[in-house]
Amino acid sequence: MNLPEFWEDKTRAQSKMGEVAALKNKVLPVREIQARISDLPVLVEMALEESDESAALEVLKEIESIQTVLDKIELQTLLSGPHDREGAYLTVHAGAGGTEACDWADMLVRMYQRWGQQQGFKVEMIDVQEGEEVGLRGATLRFEGENAYGYLNCERGVHRLVRISPFDSQARRHTSFASIDATPDLEEEPELEVDEKDLEITTMRSGGKGGQNVNKVETGVLMRHLPSGVMVRCTIERSQHKNRDLALKILKGKLLQIEEDKKRSEMERVYGEKGEIGFGSQIRSYVFQPYQMVKDHRTGCETSNIQHVMDGDLGPFIEAKLRGHVAGESRDEV
Numbered sequence: 001m002n003l004p005e006f007w008e009d010k011t012r013a014q015s016k017m018g019e020v021a022a023l024k025n026k027v028l029p030v031r032e033i034q035a036r037i038s039d040l041p042v043l044v045e046m047a048l049e050e051s052d053e054s055a056a057l058e059v060l061k062e063i064e065s066i067q068t069v070l071d072k073i074e075l076q077t078l079l080s081g082p083h084d085r086e087g088a089y090l091t092v093h094a095g096a097g098g099t100e101a102c103d104w105a106d107m108l109v110r111m112y113q114r115w116g117q118q119q120g121f122k123v124e125m126i127d128v129q130e131g132e133e134v135g136l137r138g139a140t141l142r143f144e145g146e147n148a149y150g151y152l153n154c155e156r157g158v159h160r161l162v163r164i165s166p167f168d169s170q171a172r173r174h175t176s177f178a179s180i181d182a183t184p185d186l187e188e189e190p191e192l193e194v195d196e197k198d199l200e201i202t203t204m205r206s207g208g209k210g211g212q213n214v215n216k217v218e219t220g221v222l223m224r225h226l227p228s229g230v231m232v233r234c235t236i237e238r239s240q241h242k243n244r245d246l247a248l249k250i251l252k253g254k255l256l257q258i259e260e261d262k263k264r265s266e267m268e269r270v271y272g273e274k275g276e277i278g279f280g281s282q283i284r285s286y287v288f289q290p291y292q293m294v295k296d297h298r299t300g301c302e303t304s305n306i307q308h309v310m311d312g313d314l315g316p317f318i319e320a321k322l323r324g325h326v327a328g329e330s331r332d333e334v
Contacts, residue, residue: 015187022085022146026076033069036062076147078322080262084150087185089126089250090141095158097176102131102164104161104176107310109139112155115311121145126236126246129218134167140233140250142185152182154321157283164289173289176247183253192252200224203240224249284317286310296320299321300327 002021009012040247041130045063047055079085090112094105116123122144129138143152158179165174203218220235221243232254234247286306287293294309295302303309 005290007289018187029069029073033073036066037070040066051175075319075322079147079150081150081153083184083186083257084153085147086149087142087144087189088122088149088152089183089185089253090143090152090155091138091181092136092140093138093179093181094131094136095177095179097174099131099133099135099167100165100174100176101163101178102133102135102137103167104135104159105138105178106131107136107161108159108178108180109136109141111312111314112141112308115314116143116145117149118312119145119148119151121148124236126250127233128235129233137252138233140230144185149182149184150322151318154318155180156182159283160282162285162287175176178289183257185252186249186253186256192256194225194248194255198226200226201244204235219243221247223251225251225255228255228258230258258286271275297327299325300324 001013001016006016040059040062043059047059060327073222092105092112094101097104099162102312113123124142124144124168126140126142127138128136131137143149157229158177161176161178162173164171168174200223202222202224204220205218206224219240220233221240222231222233223244224231230251232247232251234243234250237246284294284296286309287295288306292304292306293302294304294306294317296317299317301317302321305313
């Protein structure tokens with residue numbers, strides 16, 4: 001970085017600066033915790049000499065604090081995938097359940113927006129498809145920040161809601177579904193050739209907020225990769241050209257993700273978890289009535305505080321998935 005020619009290529013320099021920052025975020029906490037651990041024997045000796053209960057409590061408090069930091073450091077080491085440190089695109093699709101499902105998709109979008117803000121990520125809406133009556137038929141969010149994809153990759157699958165429907169005049173209980181998918185936001189566009197002949201591109205009016213140009217001109221782009229069937233929709237930019245470029249970038253990320261899943265022999269496991277957006281395929285259930293419970297069927301992680309979860313408190317579920325917890329097994333067994 002001290003070499004004069006380092007700054008000649010600004011794009012490369014910024015990329016290297018990002019790598020340096022990521023390495024510092026890994027190394028510095030370890031060095032700090034090593035120093036705190038090395039000071040522990042001195043603190044214990046001082047507490048014994050003073051024979052003071054408050055001093056002993058301070059030592060215990062420091063040990064608990066160190067354990068909390070160690071848990072966070074350990075969690076970082078689990079984000080070892082090739083793109084885990086990248087940003088992410090999160091796509092929400094309403095499934096079985098009609099109006100209820102569209103409302104559920106809208107609730108999930110809000111939940112992930114709040115989670116991203118709590119994590120310090122920059123969250124931006126890339127595309128939104130409004131429901132016919134309420135809610136959303138689909139939406140894509142972009143999360144900018146380190147490890148966004150590593151965390152959100154744990155959320156891929158079908159999410160199920162059980163509640164008394166606010167749209168049912170007879171106040172009956174309804175079950176709704178929505179699917180979540182995550183794609184890495186690669187800093188460098190992958191070296192993946194996509195033949196123009198394999199692309200089916202449809203333009204549309206973006207709709208919603210964004211000025212007259214958004215509503216009067218077909219700036220939105222729906223891109224479909226014919227060999228794989230993967231579809232990407234982008235309406236955030238004000239020009240069709242920019243939306244097309246962004247859609248192609250997301251498409252390449254999805255295709256690269258599928259290829260890596262195949263190489264790791266995880267295609268069936270990862271996409272099998274998502275499967276059809278309906279009964280029997282959910283990875284997590286959110287029950288509002290007759291009791292309150294959010295439960296992840298893969299890890300067994302659950303909580304009765306549904307309000308905290310819907311306000312973005314997804315940490316325990318993501319951590320359980322990263323640590324490889326399996327439903328039905330005790331923590332010691334895992």
